[in-house]
Amino acid sequence: MPRFLLLFISGLLALSAGAQAPTPPPQGDVFVDAKGVLRWQKTKREVALFGVNYTAPFAYSYRATAAVGTSHEQGIDQDVYHLSRMGVDAFRLHVWDIEITDTLGNLQQNEHLRLLDYLISKLKARGIKIILTPIAYWGNAYPEPKNTGPGFSSIYDKGVAYTNPRAIKAQENYLGQFLNHRNQYTGLLNRQDPDIIAFEVCNEPHYHLPLAPVKEFANRLVAAMRATAYQKPIFYNIAESPTVHDAILDANVQGLTFQWYPEGLVARHELKGNFLPYVDQYPLPYKGDARFERRAKMVYEFESADVLQPIMYPFVAKSLREAGFQWATQFAYDPLAIAAYNTEYQTHYLNLAYTPAKAVSTLIASKVFHEVKRGQSFGRYPADSVFGAALVSYRRQLSQWNAPTEFYYSANTIDKPVKPAALRHVGGVGSSGVVQYGGSGAYFLDQLAPGVWRLEVMPDAVLIRDPFETPSLKKPVTQISWADQPLTIALADLGPSFALKGLNDGNTAQAQASGGRLTVRPGAYLLTRAGQNSAAYTAQSPMGAIRLGEFVAPPATALPAHVRHQPVAQASAGQPLVISATVAGVGPADSVLLVARHYYGPTRTLPMQRTGTTTVAATVPTALTYPGLLRYWVVVKKAGQPARTFPGSQAGSPADWDYYDAAHWEVPLVPTTAPLPLFVAATDRGSVEAQGISQGAYIDYPTTAAGAPALRLVVAPPKANPAAPAAPATGPAASLRTYLGLKTAGRAADLASFKELVIKGQTNQVAATQLRVVLVTRDAVAYAATVPLTANVSEVHVPLSALQPAPLLLSPRPYPGFLPLTYSPTNRPALRLADVEVLQVVLDAPTSLTEQLRVDVESVTLQ
Template sequence: MLRWQKGKQEVALFGVNYTTPFAHAYRAHQRLGVPHEKAIAQDVYHLSRLGVDAFRVHVWDVEITDTVGNLQDNEHLRLLDFLVNQLKQRGIKIILTPIAYWNNGYPEKDTGTGFSSIYSKTQAYTNPRAIAAQERYLTQFLNHRNPYTKQLNREDPDIIALEVCNEPKYNKPEAQITSFANRMAQAIRATGCRKPVFYNVSENPDVYEAVLNAKVDGLTYQWYPQGLVSGHALRGNFLPYVDQYPIPYRQDPRFTSRAKMVYEFESADIIQPVMYPFMARSFREAGFQWATQFAYDPLAMADANTEYQTHYLNLAYTPAKALSLLIAGKVFRNVKRGQQFGRYPQDSVFSDFRVSYRQGLSEMNTPEEFYYTTSTATAPKQVARLRHLAGVGSSAVVRYGGTGAYFLDRLASGVWRLEVMPDAVPIRDPFEKASLSKPVTQILWNEQPLRISLAELGQNFSLKGLNEGNTAQGQAREGSLSVRPGVYLLAAAGKSTATFTTQTTFNHIKLGEFVAPAPTDLGPQALHAAPAQVAASQPLRLTATLTGLAPADSVFLVAQHYYGRTRTLPMTSPRYATVEATVPADLLYAGQPALLDSAA
């Protein structure tokens, strides 16, 4: 078990993988003309905003070593050092996996020239030269001094552990595997490093005993329960897939005596914001103390989802899914290690959490915190005691007309910080073949209506812009006003805010910090997912996403059969960027499929 030295409490950390210093993400930022340091600082701010307190990455050793394992002092290593320093400033703990075992090409050609460019995964633990290169590299990597933190990697208190290697590939006999794992662990400890050493056991289930027999402190696992790279968004309820994390040998003393981490997990090809909280709960039930999603999309390239098309997670571009990660982190830290639960669907409500596939809703509701991924009818437990709120859509406390995420944090009695992200509108399937030139989500900066119902703010609270360039000032009427993306200081009538400035620190962030992508210059965009099947003689409700409408525009649905009459139906807009209409039953008769089109 991992415990903090101070206080001896059990460790429970939850977060993400993130890869901007390396491989495709590094090259993409170059092509886009985005400075890597700026990108990293912005993304780490968003991670902090989402409550992330754990970071893991498999270091692309192929980009920072030569073929014999010597560490190369280059741009990739410097950016990793910069990233580590940024994470430390936000209070985010780190586990590094020094050896990745693959080249840097995906989805382009390989260009790395380190030892992983000449040795395969199976050679890595059998070839004496490959083994020596890895020992040399681990020694130099741990003795590397970060120029930003001034600390050696092996001494940095925020790098809390090391996972030796990422997803090795083994064959029998098992003794050779155990020997290799012991040599790598010994190479780490020989530097004087006293951090826990973890080793991957889940990638080679047929030889798991080889790792259980190794002299390591912890075991590492991953979870991609419905597979990877479907090439399209998956539809349907996948919550039963993540209802439990099974480990066949969970009673084995060699398993129970080791700390356990999930180095990667994801609900691949699923955009619904309901999977992460269930996964987090299943991890805790199975005894894990660390879990990091793979992988958080860098802001600069998240509009196209090119880093790994089967994954898609970013606060600005997938706001509901990002808030489900925030809620999942709360699940992971609040559910006890080994706590048992019923099985789906009886466990859809547990502790302070609720997950609903039908509503597309993940939710946390405590007296002090209220988070939700879509509009909810749930009443906060104790509004008067609320300190933190975040959501997409509307609730009893906040009614908001936009599609981006928003955050409300109490700074003092009658004084709150409001952060509003721009509107994010999907325009393509994010999981189809990706390209930097093919945006999948549109960002729009709109002025949207907002109503806040907090007794201590009252009906006539003031609003003042905090972020750079935001000069907005206003006063609510009956709790309502309009806002554009940005950060604001809200104060009840008569409350002084003189002690709060843009530089005031609050929960690892400064009050004036704000990061958001520029508007996407694409013009009007439409997206409609056709129903797979329609019942004859039954009315049909059709919904589409549509942007670029002027206030005076009207939208119509043209319902036409291959043979037969055509009818033009007016469409309504129940919320921003959404239009819908009902095709009457008399137009839905058996025969040739109807041809449906829309016009604005």
């Protein structure tokens, strides 16, 4: 046999055994250098891109958009425009292969694929770069019950997709066809499109040992992609199946992908409290491994799930840049057409119109991601709350970007621009030293030339329900209001007498500012300094990737008035009680009244005063706050309409003789010495975060022998495995976390008098079981004490003086599982109850366990 033929055959055998093929020379629009840095091909500069996932062409988003009567193309146009306004320059999507393939992996030329082509063309027009994950493995049902897609993922799930020969062949077939698909709007093959800078092979695969089939599968799919002549980087997920990470590190890929869900997912209610320590760092588990270091790193999905606070994303961006990531995309941006309901993924909520403060924080996060150097550290929280031009404050609920030419903020700020005369871009929610605005929507000011600016104002958004509860297209969670709002601009470049002219379709507004002040409605405007010629600027004039006259906003919500309010758990008797509420659909000329009654005692009707764009408040006098039960209602009176009473939106007023609706709010008025319950299992189940953390641990809510509901923390003994004896358990097994805002707000004056915690509960063990009870301050400093529970229901008294500084358990547990589970601040001041806002109860994993451990907690009380 000729020598060259022997060499050829031996080479084939080596490849079939999984040997790594030579890395092709870097070509295309980006490449990964020898040190694992993703670089632009032409300039050799590092890539840094930040953005979102967005799913409009597929699955529920596709169906729901049609259900609300919006055309898919119109929806995509609207959303991509908003993304460009938010500073997004990265888009990632796991393509629902189930909707565009058959069972053999043949690409189907259907509506879903056409809309993906359309979306790509629109993203390109805005300068947004793209990474696609062709294989999702997902069904297309969620959140609905039944899959309807005909593709190969309808018969092969993740568990067999990498071992079943037919499944592998279908995926190879599909990848080749998908990369060679010609976009019907751009005319480009997917593999040749310069704005599709890379591909991730498959979404969140599920693998198990042994390693060889995993590596072989990854290499086969990569080979199928390379067979199309595709030469740009290929990424592969390494975070989802960590037990086989060596197989991925040995595979023929140029990049590795991770995700980040720092507070878990699907709490089914809004999470409150200081979660900045949860996003303070992202330590990578494979650092130092040469195979890892030579690969580029990407976070394909991240989200501060169930959190509305507009402060999380800039911290995420900072921490990911410190870890070395060059791409990060939030999951997932809510399409405008259905964002009023938050039905697509209830644990996520991000949209420029409906969550304006979070959207502005996304813009700031994008600035952070681009400006912070890869690997740059600013220390640990709270020392890193100011980094570069960024500031993030939990207490102020503020994200801010304050650079010489840019000033952005997610809430009212008292900070001054670092160089007011150099400002070219301003945007935010609320007011600053540059802009005083009376609305709750976002706005943007961009200089076009000296003395000429573009103003964009979004309508007001009013949250009327918890957006993270069970969603429905029948249940809006945010209302939109178009209203005239006062606006004052203090820019020296515009002066106090600038002219305003409407730019967007149908906007004929013209006005002259006096002292920098005028009134505006949502829209796009041209602002011109007195005496400045602006004739060159029209609605069609470009400004970067947008036109001056472009404007997208949802119409005003056609819903009746709405009042949102949550009563405090208790209030101090004999003290004035402030009751506040959020109102929607209530105009300046409408009146809002508080009707307060001391059970069957005296009644007062009090006018509620405006405290913000959408908030009102009234103070119940001490004549009604003697010990007992205070019941109250909020009455909205609109001109020419019957009064409506909340809760319940019932016609009429509680003062009417025939007012029959029993719905009301109430608060117990208690003496200053009364105990203050912090957690009661019977009433708090739906508003706490309780979870098993270690393997075999879970949560339940049984009743005790006396019939009282209790939170049960359950730990199962390890499964016997003679071949691999289990290591002794360490760390937390299960935990409870509850935010105390409504528990303590009404008793703030009494907090200093409390001396101890009382924990009521029991265990099923003969020997006492040790719990940890933890109080956490708004600055995320934790103080803990050990609580012994016995087999009999008992009340254990723990002096507050016994609580000592301790690491904070990051619960709900961060994902992926290699992320830190605790946070330890460097500064730990003495415990003050006035600073406490979170209670945790933690069950640590026993060092040895032969039977199931059950710990029942009925209540935790301050007294």
